[in-house]
Amino acid sequence: MPASLLDFEENEEQKLLREAVSSLVSKFPDEYWRQKDQDSEFPREYFKSLAENGWFNLNVPQELGGTDLGMSEVSIVIHEAARRAGMAAADIIMAICVFAVNTIKRFAKESVKRKYLPELAAGKHVMSFCLTEPGAGVNTLDIKTSAEREGDGYVINGQKVWITLAHEATLMSVVTRTTPKEKAAKRTEGLTLFFLDRQNLKKGEVRTKRIEDISMRALGSNEVYFDNVYVPEENIIGEKDRGWDVLPALLNAERISTASMSVGLGELALEKAANYAKTRSVFSRPIGQNQAIQFALARSKAELESAWAITQKAAWEFDKKLDPSVSANVAAYMGARAAFFTSDRAMQTYGGLGFAKSSDIERHWRDSRLFRTGPVPEEMVLSFLGQRVLGLPRSY
């Protein structure tokens, strides 16, 4: 038989990865995540367990002791973690394997790679990705956080907002302007990404203020203030003024990860809703016998299956070094919507019980809402597809 051009079956290694992560994550039940969510508390025991069992080694290069797996495998692990334990459990894996390892291994200087990749694999760090600013919003080119030359390095000043895990982070990647927009030759020039080790800074140079929010409360989001933060030149990620060349690769990896998480979370909510619909009896029959309930859940199944297919395609393109931007954007969009509408249908299926914190459905519903707004809001995906893919006139 000729080899098939397309293969949708996960290989043996991928199946084993799924089983192994599922077995670890299943040790942390709903009660654990419910409590962490309620207390807005970092899931330290879970994080430690991931590190001890080698999960942060997943995509670290082999020469630095890692397993050097690709985005397809990272995506499977994130998907499975979300499917077993929900969004916060999966988002932590993205924070380390994608924001940290993927960024450092692809774009940081050799000295940074050698020091930090093994430390990340050992669970010694949490890393935050600091892009969003209050004054710029989705228009990244309008960011104002500056990095000005001083001696052998740069001094960062400015403010970020909504930064996940910044209060826990020992490492940060920070998107700055090294050349003001009005002085740059092109509007996309003048952005530079820096890598920060907060352990090397003086107290108060980076301050964080927790935001009381509704999604992934165990991880939490923050305002972040940079006050005369000195960073050596070797901490530039990519090249000075060429941050715009690095960002798409980082954002595509992030989108594939959030899509994987969305599908996993949607599947978790769907499984709970289908089980409840089989057992809850009203009018002397299971509520799942009513097509109003049954079709809603069946629609979710169709939406989640499609979202997972495009997510796998995006991860495959990423690993093949093809441009994954269209698939990654579509996956993030479809995944986020599938997860949210599934969680919403789960709320409807559970009736009043869905509003009880003890059911965990309201937590999934709150969490699933996030990816319709960030990291990339639906409107920005549609603008990208409308203008960059379909060639329609620019709206902004």
Ligand SMILES: Cc1cc2nc3c(=O)[nH]c(=O)nc-3n(C[C@H](O)[C@H](O)[C@H](O)COP(=O)(O)OP(=O)(O)OC[C@H]3O[C@@H](n4cnc5c(N)ncnc54)[C@H](O)[C@@H]3O)c2cc1C
């Ligand atoms: C819980 C949480 C965690 C987050 N974690 C991080 C993080 O770790 N790191 C990080 O850098 N950021 C993070 N973010 C920020 C997130 O990526 C942004 O909130 C998101 O990109 C939207 O930016 P904004 O909030 O400034 O919205 P705005 O830019 O103010 O936009 C508001 C709305 O207007 C729409 N809009 C704006 N311009 C247009 C246009 N031209 N056409 C159509 N619609 C438009 C947007 O799509 C959006 O729906 C997080 C956000 C949240 C809520």
